[in-house]
Amino acid sequence: MTRTDPTDVPRPDARLHFGVFFQGVNHWTIWSDPSSGSQIAPASFLRLARTAERGLFDAFFLGDGLRLRESEGGIHELDVAGRPDSITQLSALAAATERIGLVSTSNTTFNEPGDLARRLAGLDLLSGGRAGWNVVTTHNAWTGENFRRGGFLDHADRYRRAEEFLAVARAVWNGWAEGAVAGSVDARSWSVPDAVGRVRAKGTQFDVDLAPTLPRSAQGHPVIFQAGDSGEGRDFAARHADVVFSAHGTDFDDALAFAEDIRGRLRAAGRPEDALRILPGTEIVIGATEKEAEEKARWVRLEQVTPAVALGIASRLWGFDLSGRDADGPLPAEEPVVARDTGTFGTRWVDDPRAVVAEWRAKAGANGWSLRETVIELGPQRGHVGTPAGLAEKFARFVRHGAVDGFNVSPYLVPDGLDDIVELLVPELQERGVYRSAYSGTTLREHLGLAPVV
Amino acid sequence: MPRTALRLAVEIDGDGAHPAAWRRAAHSPGELLTPRRSARVAAVAENAGFTLVTLEDSILPPGSGADPVGRIGAVERAAFVAASTSVLGVAPVLATTYAEPFHVSSQLASLDHVSAGRAGWVVGVEEDPAAARAWGRPPVEGADALAREARDGLRVVRDLWDSWEDDAVIRSVATSRYLDRSRLHSIDFTGETYSVKGPSIVPRPPQGRPVVLARHGTVPAELTDVALVGGTTATEAGDAAAAARSDGGPPLAFAEIEVALDTPGGTARERIADLERYAPWTARPDRLRYTGPASGLVSLLAELSGRVDGVRLRPLVLDEDLAVLSRLVLPELFLRRIAARPLPGATLRASLGLTRPLSRFTTDITAAPVREETR
Ligand SMILES: Cc1cc2nc3c(=O)[nH]c(=O)nc-3n(C[C@H](O)[C@H](O)[C@H](O)COP(=O)(O)O)c2cc1C
Numbered sequence: 118m119t120r121t122d123p124t125d126v127p128r129p130d131a132r133l134h135f136g137v138f139f140q141g142v143n144h145w146t147i148w149s150d151p152s153s154g155s156q157i158a159p160a161s162f163l164r165l166a167r168t169a170e171r172g173l174f175d176a177f178f179l180g181d182g183l184r185l186r187e188s189e190g191g192i193h194e195l196d197v198a199g200r201p202d203s204i205t206q207l208s209a210l211a212a213a214t215e216r217i218g219l220v221s222t223s224n225t226t227f228n229e230p231g232d233l234a235r236r237l238a239g240l241d242l243l244s245g246g247r248a249g250w251n252v253v254t255t256h257n258a259w260t261g262e263n264f265r266r267g268g269f270l271d272h273a274d275r276y277r278r279a280e281e282f283l284a285v286a287r288a289v290w291n292g293w294a295e296g297a298v299a300g301s302v303d304a305r306s307w308s309v310p311d312a313v314g315r316v317r318a319k320g321t322q323f324d325v326d327l328a329p330t331l332p333r334s335a336q337g338h339p340v341i342f343q344a345g346d347s348g349e350g351r352d353f354a355a356r357h358a359d360v361v362f363s364a365h366g367t368d369f370d371d372a373l374a375f376a377e378d379i380r381g382r383l384r385a386a387g388r389p390e391d392a393l394r395i396l397p398g399t400e401i402v403i404g405a406t407e408k409e410a411e412e413k414a415r416w417v418r419l420e421q422v423t424p425a426v427a428l429g430i431a432s433r434l435w436g437f438d439l440s441g442r443d444a445d446g447p448l449p450a451e452e453p454v455v456a457r458d459t460g461t462f463g464t465r466w467v468d469d470p471r472a473v474v475a476e477w478r479a480k481a482g483a484n485g486w487s488l489r490e491t492v493i494e495l496g497p498q499r500g501h502v503g504t505p506a507g508l509a510e511k512f513a514r515f516v517r518h519g520a521v522d523g524f525n526v527s528p529y530l531v532p533d534g535l536d537d538i539v540e541l542l543v544p545e546l547q548e549r550g551v552y553r554s555a556y557s558g559t560t561l562r563e564h565l566g567l568a569p570v571v
Numbered sequence: 572m573p574r575t576a577l578r579l580a581v582e583i584d585g586d587g588a589h590p591a592a593w594r595r596a597a598h599s600p601g602e603l604l605t606p607r608r609s610a611r612v613a614a615v616a617e618n619a620g621f622t623l624v625t626l627e628d629s630i631l632p633p634g635s636g637a638d639p640v641g642r643i644g645a646v647e648r649a650a651f652v653a654a655s656t657s658v659l660g661v662a663p664v665l666a667t668t669y670a671e672p673f674h675v676s677s678q679l680a681s682l683d684h685v686s687a688g689r690a691g692w693v694v695g696v697e698e699d700p701a702a703a704r705a706w707g708r709p710p711v712e713g714a715d716a717l718a719r720e721a722r723d724g725l726r727v728v729r730d731l732w733d734s735w736e737d738d739a740v741i742r743s744v745a746t747s748r749y750l751d752r753s754r755l756h757s758i759d760f761t762g763e764t765y766s767v768k769g770p771s772i773v774p775r776p777p778q779g780r781p782v783v784l785a786r787h788g789t790v791p792a793e794l795t796d797v798a799l800v801g802g803t804t805a806t807e808a809g810d811a812a813a814a815a816r817s818d819g820g821p822p823l824a825f826a827e828i829e830v831a832l833d834t835p836g837g838t839a840r841e842r843i844a845d846l847e848r849y850a851p852w853t854a855r856p857d858r859l860r861y862t863g864p865a866s867g868l869v870s871l872l873a874e875l876s877g878r879v880d881g882v883r884l885r886p887l888v889l890d891e892d893l894a895v896l897s898r899l900v901l902p903e904l905f906l907r908r909i910a911a912r913p914l915p916g917a918t919l920r921a922s923l924g925l926t927r928p929l930s931r932f933t934t935d936i937t938a939a940p941v942r943e944e945t946r
Contacts, residue, residue, distance in 0.1 A: 149744045157774050159654075159685050183673070185755070185770055192752040192770070199735065199750075199774040201681035202674070208647040209685035212610065212654035231630055231705045232670065239647035243606045263673045265765030298601035298641065302594045306637040313640055327705035330632050330642050332604060425747035 126517035133516045133551050134523030134565060135543075136176035136220070137169045137535060138362075138398055142186065144430075145400060146197045147420040147529050154532045156197050159209065164532035166210050169217055172539030173553050175564040176218035176249060177210065178342075178362075178525055179203035183227055184260045187461040188429060189438050195426050204236045211244035218561030220249030220342060225278055226256050227264050230285035231316075231327045237339045238290055238331040246335030246560035250286075251342035251362055254279050254350070257460035274322070276349045281320040283341070283357055288316040290338035292329030336560035337570025355382030358393060359567050362525055366397025367499060372520035380519075394522040394565050400500030401526055403537045407504060414502040417529055418493045427489040430496050433462060434470055434477075444489040448474075448481055500527075509545035516551060576911035577872060578881035578923055579620070579901065580662075580825060583612050584627035584645070587888040588829050590638045591849035595842065597890040604641050606651060612889055613652040616659060619897035620905060620912040622922050623660035624652070625693050625784070625883060630669075630705045637849065646678045653686035660919035662691030662784060667724020668717065669697060669706035673767055675724065676731035683776035688918030690781035692728075693799075694790055696721050721790050723762040725783070729794060730758040732780045733930035734770035756932040778920045779928045784825070787811065792820035796925055799883060800824050801857030805871065808859060809878025822925060823880040829860040830868060831887035832895040839863050842887060852887070865899035869909070872900075876909050881923075 140146055140156060147153060154161045166177045181203055186193040203221040210219055219240060223233055241248035256275040258268025270278060297312035299305075317326045343350065343358035354361045365375035375397075380390045402417055404410025422430070424444035432439045436454035453470040467473045481491045501508055515521045528534025546552035558564060586592035586603060593600055602608050616624050627633070628645030645663030653661050661682065665675050683690035696717050697703075703710035711720050736754035743751075758769035784797040792798060798815035802808030812824035831839040839862040843852060854860055861868050875882060886892030904910035913922035920927055 148742055148749050149747075157684055159687060162685075183772060184768075185772060192750060192755050194748045194750045194752050197749055199740065199772065201684055201773055202677040205646055205650045205678050205681035206685060208650035209654040211606065212651045227671065228674070229669075229706050229708070231707065235630065236644050236647060239643040242604055242643055243609070243647060243651045245606065262766075262768040264671050265767070266671075267765075293641075298604075300599060300601070302596065302600065304600070307593055307600050307634070307639045308641070323707050325705060325707035326701075327630065328632050328640065330630075330640065332601070332641065423747040 126514075128517050128519055131516045131519070131522070131551065132553060132566075133512055133546060134394060134396060135169070135172065135174040136178045136218070136396055136523070136525040137165060137174055138178045138180065138525045138527045139165055140180060140197060140200060140527075140531065142180065142182055142196060142198050142200065144196045144421050144426045145527055145529055146531060147417065148197050149420060149423075150530060152533060153530055156531060157199060157201065161532040162206060162210060163213055165528065165535060166214050166217060168535045168539055170214050172535065172543045173556060174217055175523070176220045176561060177207075177214075178220040178249075178251070179206060179222060181222035181224060181253060183224060183255065184263055189432065189440060193429070193462070195423075195429055204240055207248070208240050208243055211240065211247070216247070216556045216559060216564075218247045218249050218340065218564060219244050220251055220340070220561075222251040222253055222344070224253050224255055225282040226254060226270050226275055227260065227266070230282045230323060231289065231325055234286035234289035235330060237286070238334070241334035241336070241339050242331060246562070248334070249340040249342055249360070249561050251344055252279055252283065252353075252358070253344055259460040276353050278322045279353060280357070281318075281322045285316065285318045285323055285325060287338070288318065289327070289329045290333065292316055293332045295333070297332055336562040340561045340565065340567065351379060351382055352386070354393065355379060355386045355388065359562070360394045360396055360565065363395060363397040366399045366521055366524055367501065369515060369518075369520055372397060372515060373518060376520050392568070394567070396523045396525045397521055398527055399524045400529055401508065401524075401538055401542070402500065402502045402529070403505060403508065403541055405504065407507065410502050410504055421529065422489060422493045422496065424489055427492040430492050431488060434467065434473060436470060442488070445487045448478055448488050448491060505541040505545040508542055509549055509551070512546065513549050513551045575877075575880070575924070576908055577876050577879070577904070578622045578825070579904070579910050580623040580625055580881060580883040581616055581621050581893070581896075582627060582883060582885045583616060583624045583889060585633055585639055585642070586890070587892065588885040589843075589846045589850070589852045589887050590634055591846045592888045593639055594846065594849060595888045595891060600639070603639060604643060609643070609648050609651055610655045612893070613656050613659060615893050615897060617656045619893065620901045621659065622881070622911075622913045623662055623691060623919065625691070626661070626663045628664045628695070629666070629697060629702065631699060631702055646682060649690070650682055650685050653682065653689060658689075658913045658915050658917070658922075660689045660691055660782070660913065660922065661686055662693050662782065664693040664695040666695035666697045666721070667728065668711050668720050669702060669708045672724045672727035673731065676728040676771055677773050679728065679781050680732055680771060680773040680776045683778055683781045684773070688777035688920070690776065690778065691919055692781050692783050694721060694725055694783060694785040694795070696789055718789070719763060723760070723764070725790050725794050726762075727758065727760050727767050729780060729783070730760060730931070731767075731769055731771040732776055733932055734758050735775040736930045736933055737775055737779070740774060753934065775930065778918050779930070782919050782923060782925065787815040787824070792818075795821040796823060797821055797881070797923070798824040799827055800879070801827060801855070801859075803857070803859060805859075805874040805878060808875060812879040823923060825881040825883050826875055826879045827858050827883050827885065828871075829855075829858060829885045829887070830892060831862040832868065832892050832900075833864045834891050834895055836891070839887070842891065846887070865895055865903075868900050869903045869907075872904060873907070873909050
C-alpha cells in the first residue's frame, strides 16, 4: 500500500478528529445481536464514553428527537427508540470522564434561550469546559404536539429563530465579566459590583430580560455545532458554528464538494476558512483483511436491514404500506405515491421518489437483486469498510485534502462498537501522524483546535 | 405501636440556608460554582447516611444584593452528583410554571436512569414575575393560575413517565420488533392552557416514577409521594403530617427543619450572630427551627419520629453544620434507631419504603412488573 506523499497534499499536517454519535434513532444500531446491551442503562453510556476517551476522541455526542417516530399509523417499532435527555445524561458523564467533549443536540424551536443557555453553561462548568451544543431546528407541528406552544413556527422562521436564540445564548454566556465573583469571604458582596450583567433581548422571536447566573467556563462557552443541510442551514453554520456535523463523509468527491461549499460560505460570511471543523457522521466497519472487512460489512447490513426494515424503508419510499410483501422477492410493481412529508418519521429522505424508484428498478434488474438487497445496496447512507491500515490511508487522504476534519462515528453496536476503532484504527492513524497521541488541552475547544472565545 | 425510623433529607443548594452562609464557607466564593464543590458536599451527605439531597433552583439568581447570584441548574448538578455517589437520592427543584412539562418529564426520567433509580423531584412554583421575563413567556399571575400550571405540569410529567409500560422494549428478533407499540401510550393531555400528546421519548424510569415531593397544599396531594410540611413544634409538625396524609394524600410526610448547630468553632447562637451582621435569618412562621447542641437535635428528631416519616434539614452553613450532623447527629440517630440509612443498591423509593408503581396505562395487569430494560 502506498503512503500519501505529504508534500503533494494541501494540508500535510492536518489531524483527524473523532467524535462518537450515540445514538441516532435509526436502523443502523443492531439491537438484535447477543452482544448488544441496553440503550438506556448508565453502564452503556459510560462504556462508550470511556472507550472514546481512551481513543483520544474529541467528543461524545448525543442526538435528539422530541417525538417518537411513527410509521404505518402507529409508533415505529423496528428500530432502537427511547433515549435520555441529553444535557442530563451528559452532566452525569461529566463526573465519570476527564477529557472528552460532551455535546448535546438541542432544538431551538421547542426550547427557550434563557433556560437552555443556562443548562448548557452548567454542563460546561461541571465538565471543566468540555460542553458542546449541536443546534438543530425542527419546526414541525407534529413534534409541536408535545409542547405547550404547539407547532407555532413556520418553516421559513426556524433559522431566524435559531439565530436570535443563539444571540441570546451568547449574551447569557458572556453575561459575567472575568473575576465577577469576590475573591474572599470578607468582600463587601459575593459578586463584584457591575461585573454581573443583565440580558435584555427583543427580536422577532424573543422578548427576554434576565440576569445570567453563571460565569464563563474554562473554554469561554460551549462549542457550537450545526447539523442541517439546506442552503440556509449551511449559511447558518458558516456564520455561527464552530463545527458542522454533516452527512457528507462517505464519498471523497461528495465530501470535498461539501467542504468547498462551506469554505465559500465562510468567506462570504467574512470568517477565516479554518474557523470551522467539518465532521460528517459515519459508520466504520473494520476487518483484519479486506475480504474479512467486506464479509463483516455484509453481516452488518443484513442485521441492520432485516426483511421488515427493508419493507419499512421501501414503504417510506413508495409512500404506502408494503409490510405484507416479500422482502426477498422483486421490487413492488406499483408506482410510488408522492405523499406530502408528514414529518412523522422525523426525517425526509428523498426529494423525488419516482426518480429513485426508477433507479432502483434499473439497478435491481441489472444485478438480479431482491428488494432487500436493493435497499442494502442503494438505501440511505453507508460508511467506511476496510482494514485498519487501509482505512487509515483513506482517512489521511480525506483530511489532508480538506474534504473533512474528522468523523462523528456512529457505532453499529452498543456498547462495544468503538472497541476495534480505538484498538486497531487509532494506532494506524497515529503511526501516519494524522491523529493525536495524547490530549494536549483539557477543553473541547482546545481538542478541536478552535480559536479562543473572545 | 413501633415507630418507623425517620428518613433523612438535606437541602444542599448554595452554601447553606442563611443568605450570608457563603461568608462562613470553607471555600472561596467562586468555588461554589465548581464541580469539585458539588461533588464534595454530596459525598459528605452520602457518607453521613442521608437518604436524599434536595437541590433548590430557579431561572432567577438565588439571591440579590450582597448574596450569591450564581447557581448551576439543579438537574445538571443532580445528574453530576448522581454519577459520583451510589446510594444517595437526588431531588432537584423544577417548576413547570414556564418550563415545558415534556422537557421536565424527560429530564427527571433521565435523572432516574443515570442514577439507577435514585431520582426525586421537588415540585416548584415560579411566583416571581421576573421569571416570566427571564423565560420570555407570558406571566402566570394569581394563585389560581399558578396552582393550575403546577397541577397540570405534574399530571403531564407523571403520565409521560407512565407512557412507556415497563416492558415496552421487547427486542423480538423473531419479528424484527424492538418496541411493542401496544405498550406505548399517547397521554393526550388537554388542560385549560395547553395540550401534550406523548408518549415520552425516554423509556420508563427504573423507579417507574421518580419520587415526587411537594410542599403541602401546592399540588393535588394524591399525585405526590412525600408532602413537605411545616409546624413550629414537633406536635404541630405531627398534626400537619397527619393532615397531609389523610384523605388519599401522599403516603409520606416530611417535616422541614432549619438547623444551626454548635460546632467546635462556635455555638449556634454565635454563628447566627456572626451572619446576622450581614443579613437577617428570618424565621418562617410555619417551619421548625433548631439551634443548639447536636444532642438537642437528636432529642427533637426522637420526638418527631412516629409523628412524621422523615425530615428535610436546611443547615445554616453546609460546610459547618454538615460536619456536625455527620459526626454527632446521624450516628446517634442510627444507633438509637430513630432514623434509617438508605440501603446500598436500593432505589430511592425502596429506601423510603414506597412501592414501585405500575404504569397507569398497563394493559396486562397480570404481568409481573418487569424492571427496566435489562440488556
Ligand atoms: C448529520 C445530521 C445529524 C442530525 N441530527 C439531528 C438530531 O439529532 N436531532 C434533530 O432534531 N435533528 C437532527 N438533524 C436535522 C437538522 O437539524 C435539520 O433539522 C434538518 O437537517 C433539516 O434542516 P435543513 O433543511 O437545514 O437540512 C441532523 C442533520 C444532519 C445533517
